Amino acid sequence: MFKKLAFLIVLASMTLVACQPAAPAATAAPAATEASVVATEAPAMVYTYADMTVGFLQTGSEGGWRGANSASFKETAEQLGITLKFYDSQNDLAKQVAGFQQFIEDPEVNVIILAALEAAGWDQVLKDAKAAGKTVVIEDRRIDASEDLYVTFIGSDFVEEGRKSGTEMCKLLEGSDKKNVWELVGNVGSSPAIDRGKGFRETAEKCGIVVTNSQTGNWSIVEGKQVTEAWLKESKDVQGIFGQNDEMAFGAIEALKEAGLVPAVDVKIISVDATAGAFQAMLDGTLNVTVECNPLLAPQVYEAALAALNGETLPKWIPSIEGVFYADDPNLKDIAAGRQY
Numbered sequence: 189m190f191k192k193l194a195f196l197i198v199l200a201s202m203t204l205v206a207c208q209p210a211a212p213a214a215t216a217a218p219a220a221t222e223a224s225v226v227a228t229e230a231p232a233m234v235y236t237y238a239d240m241t242v243g244f245l246q247t248g249s250e251g252g253w254r255g256a257n258s259a260s261f262k263e264t265a266e267q268l269g270i271t272l273k274f275y276d277s278q279n280d281l282a283k284q285v286a287g288f289q290q291f292i293e294d295p296e297v298n299v300i301i302l303a304a305l306e307a308a309g310w311d312q313v314l315k316d317a318k319a320a321g322k323t324v325v326i327e328d329r330r331i332d333a334s335e336d337l338y339v340t341f342i343g344s345d346f347v348e349e350g351r352k353s354g355t356e357m358c359k360l361l362e363g364s365d366k367k368n369v370w371e372l373v374g375n376v377g378s379s380p381a382i383d384r385g386k387g388f389r390e391t392a393e394k395c396g397i398v399v400t401n402s403q404t405g406n407w408s409i410v411e412g413k414q415v416t417e418a419w420l421k422e423s424k425d426v427q428g429i430f431g432q433n434d435e436m437a438f439g440a441i442e443a444l445k446e447a448g449l450v451p452a453v454d455v456k457i458i459s460v461d462a463t464a465g466a467f468q469a470m471l472d473g474t475l476n477v478t479v480e481c482n483p484l485l486a487p488q489v490y491e492a493a494l495a496a497l498n499g500e501t502l503p504k505w506i507p508s509i510e511g512v513f514y515a516d517d518p519n520l521k522d523i524a525a526g527r528q529y
């Protein structure tokens with residue numbers, strides 16, 4: 189009796205195996221006919237942040253804004269598990285181009301991110317990067333090269349920042365008999381320097397503002413002060429100063445004080461960037477308005493690079509979201525306390 193039962197159990201278990209879908213046992217392949225061969229392409233690698241090795245070409249270290257921009261890339265890479273190779277170009281274009289070539293030749297690097305010192309001169313290395321299969325994203329500053337040589341540009345509308353500054357200077361000089369304005373310009377050849385100047389004139393000239401002096405202060409407090417001091421030695425006939433970034437405006441403020449003029453009162457002052465220092469200057473009453481330029485671009489840039497690695501096509505420009513801040517804003521103290529840079 190028991191034997192019969194045992195036999196039945198064995199029979200049953202053999203049946204179960206039979207029911208299960210046949211494991212892709214190496215059974216004899218059916219005869220190969222044209223129609224039946226399905227070309228199975230290896231599934232495209234799905235990249236994750238951990239697969240990204242980024243070669244990041246920073247301009248150098250100009251001031252508060254650049255410090256916040258560099259920190260954004262370093263901290264976000266760490267948070268996302270991205271391998272970051274950070275290249276400081278020390279504000280030297282030749283060094284920046286050499287760094288770019290270095291990343292093209294680096295087999296580990298699959299993404300190159302560029303904050304361009306100057307707008308021109310990038311076509312050849314971009315062509316080389318494309319030929320080497322590198323994914324290139326432009327951050328912060330637009331460049332003159334053809335758009336098909338990079339994935340996308342993530343950064344500010346510098347012309348619009350200039351227009352906003354011109355509009356605000358018109359408001360500040362409303363009713364003034366004279367509207368002579370001095371402009372402290374960023375490094376020559378850079379897109380923020382070119383575009384902010386263009387945008388400023390577009391709106392400022394509508395209210396009769398005349399830019400009577402314009403010179404580079406290379407984004408620095410020291411040079412901003414030296415240039416303003418030199419102008420003040422020639423003439424004190426100035427009603428407004430447009431600093432293309434906060435640091436140069438801070439330099440102008442020091443120079444005005446030392447020349448016996450009251451900054452933001454005798455001479456209206458507008459800067460671009462809206463760093464913590466600009467909020468402090470507005471709280472101190474020495475700066476009237478600051479136009480924001482957002483440095484915290486890393487999350488958007490890394491997201492775009494990953495999407496591109498995974499075959500997505502992106503818009504050629506992803507503009508940053510930016511505001512304008514006023515010394516006479518009753519909530520200024522709270523706003524300043526909530527700022528990230």
Ligand code: AHR
Nearest residue numbers: 250253380407433461481
């Ligand atoms: O490219 C952005 C500019 O570069 C910032 O306005 C300036 O502060 C920085 O040096």
